[in-house]
Amino acid sequence: MIDSLYVAWRYVSFNWARSLTLIACVTLIAVLPLSLELLLEESERQLLERAETTPLVVGAKGSELDLVMNSLYYGDTVPELISMANLDRVKTSGHAAAVPLYVRFKARGAPIVGTSLDYFDFRGLEIAAGRQFALLGECVIGARVAAELGLRPGDDLLSSPETLFDLAGVYPLKMRVVGVLEPAHSADDLAVFVDVKTAWVVQGLVHGHQDLSKVTDPTLVMDRFDGTVTATAKLAQYTQITPENIDSFHFHGDPADYPITAVIALPNDDRAGAILRGRYVGAATAGNEQTGQITVPAEVVAGLLADIFRIKSVLDAVILVVGLATFLALVLVFALSLRLRQREIQTMFKLGCSRLTTVRLLGAEIAIILTVSAVLTLVLLGVVARFDEPLVRALFVR
Numbered sequence: 001m002i003d004s005l006y007v008a009w010r011y012v013s014f015n016w017a018r019s020l021t022l023i024a025c026v027t028l029i030a031v032l033p034l035s036l037e038l039l040l041e042e043s044e045r046q047l048l049e050r051a052e053t054t055p056l057v058v059g060a061k062g063s064e065l066d067l068v069m070n071s072l073y074y075g076d077t078v079p080e081l082i083s084m085a086n087l088d089r090v091k092t093s094g095h096a097a098a099v100p101l102y103v104r105f106k107a108r109g110a111p112i113v114g115t116s117l118d119y120f121d122f123r124g125l126e127i128a129a130g131r132q133f134a135l136l137g138e139c140v141i142g143a144r145v146a147a148e149l150g151l152r153p154g155d156d157l158l159s160s161p162e163t164l165f166d167l168a169g170v171y172p173l174k175m176r177v178v179g180v181l182e183p184a185h186s187a188d189d190l191a192v193f194v195d196v197k198t199a200w201v202v203q204g205l206v207h208g209h210q211d212l213s214k215v216t217d218p219t220l221v222m223d224r225f226d227g228t229v230t231a232t233a234k235l236a237q238y239t240q241i242t243p244e245n246i247d248s249f250h251f252h253g254d255p256a257d258y259p260i261t262a263v264i265a266l267p268n269d270d271r272a273g274a275i276l277r278g279r280y281v282g283a284a285t286a287g288n289e290q291t292g293q294i295t296v297p298a299e300v301v302a303g304l305l306a307d308i309f310r311i312k313s314v315l316d317a318v319i320l321v322v323g324l325a326t327f328l329a330l331v332l333v334f335a336l337s338l339r340l341r342q343r344e345i346q347t348m349f350k351l352g353c354s355r356l357t358t359v360r361l362l363g364a365e366i367a368i369i370l371t372v373s374a375v376l377t378l379v380l381l382g383v384v385a386r387f388d389e390p391l392v393r394a395l396f397v398r
Contacts, residue, residue, distance in 0.1 A: 004357070008364035018337075019369060022330060026373035027380070029323045033316060034377070035384045040312055042388040044305055050186060051301040055273055056096070056265040058086055058280070061293045068300045070103050071262040073187045074111035078104050081259040082292055088256065090265050093279070095272035099264040102199040106160045107175070110145045113191045114199025114260070122266065125188060129153055130179035136198055136206075136249060137241030140179040142189040151177050156240075157192065159202045173202045174240040185389060200258055201241070206249055265294065334366070 012019045050072050059067040060080035069075035090098035099122055102114030117132060119125075130153030133140050141151060151157060159173045175194065183189055200206045241249065251258075267273030280294040338345075345358055384391070 004360045004364045005368070008361055008368055011361075012365055012368050018333075022333065022369050023373050023376065025326050025330065026370065027376045029319075029326050030373065030377045031380045033319045033323075034381055036312070036315060036319075038381065038384050038388055039392055040308065043308070043392045046186070046389070046392055047301045047305065048298065051297040054264060054297045055267055056276065056294055057297055058082070058090060058098075058263040058265055058294050059261065059292055064293070064295045064300050065304060067262060067293075067295060068297045071101050071264065072297055072301075074103050074113060074191055079261055081261060082263070083257050084260060085256045086292060087260065087263050090263055090276070093276060095276045096265040096267040099266070100196050100260045101262045101264060102196050102260045104261060105199065105202050107139075107157050107192050108149055108160065110141070110149070110190060110192050112139075112159060112199060112202065113193050114196040115193060116196065119193070119264075122264065123184070123186075123188060125184055126182040127179045128182040130177070133178055133193070133195055133198075135241070136195065136201065136246055137173065137175055138178045138194070139175040139198070140181060140193045141177055142181050142191050142193075143183040144189040145192060146180045152180060153178055172239060173198070176241075196260065201249065203259075205258060206251055334362075338362070 051068070054072055057067060057071050059071070060082045062080050066075070066077045067079045070077060070079055084100065087098050087100050090096055097118070099118045100114070100116055101119075103111055104114075105112040113119075120132070127140070128143065130140070139157060141149075141157070146152065149157075155177045157175045157177055159175065161172060175192075175198070181188065181193075194202075197206055265273075265276060267276060277294050277296075280292070348358055348361075
């Protein structure tokens, strides 16, 4: 048998181009479905883990999937906005704590998450360098944002406008990076966290002006009467919040009417969660359109995963058909190879080799090709398993 393996190895190495082609075909057919299985299992774990640790999400009526994906994974699709009054409603119910979320804007491609300090306790996020945000205009960034953008505490980060031409005249906000989070291996690594009021500054709802009582430029002042100063359109809004101008930033209107995208509700216990859900369902049944909706992220993500695995079954069927076609092609290649090697086989017979010896030589060639393919398959699957978390975040979650 060792002699047969040696002769087969010499033949395979001599015809290296044909052998490499066969090895590549067998390896790909084995790696593709197994890699897909690993990635889907990891995506299911990541999605469910984050969803199961988020009890309830309150948002505007509409797509539950858009609401959950925006609130948990900071998806690009922004759901209908709700007001801060919804946060107060959850808090005053006495059944749950509430964390606001305003996920709408970006800074150099990273989502800006307007929230409160309670969010960090809820997610178990720790500061690796610097400190938490404490003032208007400060931000804390995720570990991957810091690595990819090369930022550290003390640097500045500019928000991105929603559109190329901002007709509302809202200028980008230069935020001061005051902290970098420990790696959480979740969507939080990809985000820029600010206080929800800072997110309103980015939108232009909270802004500051120059002190008109000290302005001497006549082009900035339209009129002065009884201590009231009327400014012209030339008056500039601040694009950076500093200790010198922070006191000039102010609200227009009732802050309870200011927008957020969602509220994460953290019930005191299962009974409190059921009561809170019942109140929203009851209000919706009564036709109160201002109530919004309350969703269970785990249920929404489970439905999403059911759709993913339906797609997976189609992919498995396609891969099975391709694998069958490849197998038939391999059989055809070996059959043609036998025809081309008839003179070699006849020479082996003339040298006294039996038919069994010929079969052993051909079987050894196939065994060598399959063994090399199996080793390569294990190596590639090991690489996929090693980097499945970042691959899933890049391909599926983000």
